[in-house]
Amino acid sequence: MTIRCLICNSSVVLSKDAAKSIARLIGALDGFLNGIQRSASKSPTTASAHNEKPLERAFRLMIDGVAGASSSWATTQDFIRDVRKYQFMEYDCLCLRCGATFDTPTEEDEQP
Template identity: 60%
Template sequence: MTTRCLICDSSVVLSQEEAQAIALLIGLLDGFLKGIQGESSATPGGAVANPLGHTVSRMIKGISGAVSNWADTQAFIREHRKFHFMGYDRLCLRCGALFDDSPNVESPLDG
């Protein structure tokens, strides 16, 4: 069942949980990418002495970067909940309406 906006009837409605999952994914990817952009072990000619070891090392640095970015990501999520959702459960991305999940209330259009 698709949640529809109470104001404009749009189906482009984002829940707090969905927004949190998106923010977590972006935060982890940001930390991972920052981590792997560190120093490389390539030789001056551009070749890597041990490609498998180099790849594993970069992955470890990426995971470490994602972990170190965790606190910043959590702070961003708290601010996002506070300022974008303002205590409501859902946000319409079309008209900006904020509303809570409602129990299954039959609408007049359902007949």
């Protein structure tokens, strides 16, 4: 069922749960990419790092990326709390067209 805005009847409505999921995904990707960038910018200091094969390097970068994503989890949670507090307040839905906030309509609300 598509939720429509109560004000402008737009179907471009974001639920609070969807916003949390999007923020988690963006936060994880940001931490992952930052971890990879930090790892890639470090100059290899040992002789074994110079002889590293491409697949080994790719795995090392992925591991560093996952570590970066997990270390940024607290910051991501803070961002999610701010989105819930300042964008949605106590409501469940946000219209991306007109900015209206409202609760998810129930079946009783939709009947004439």
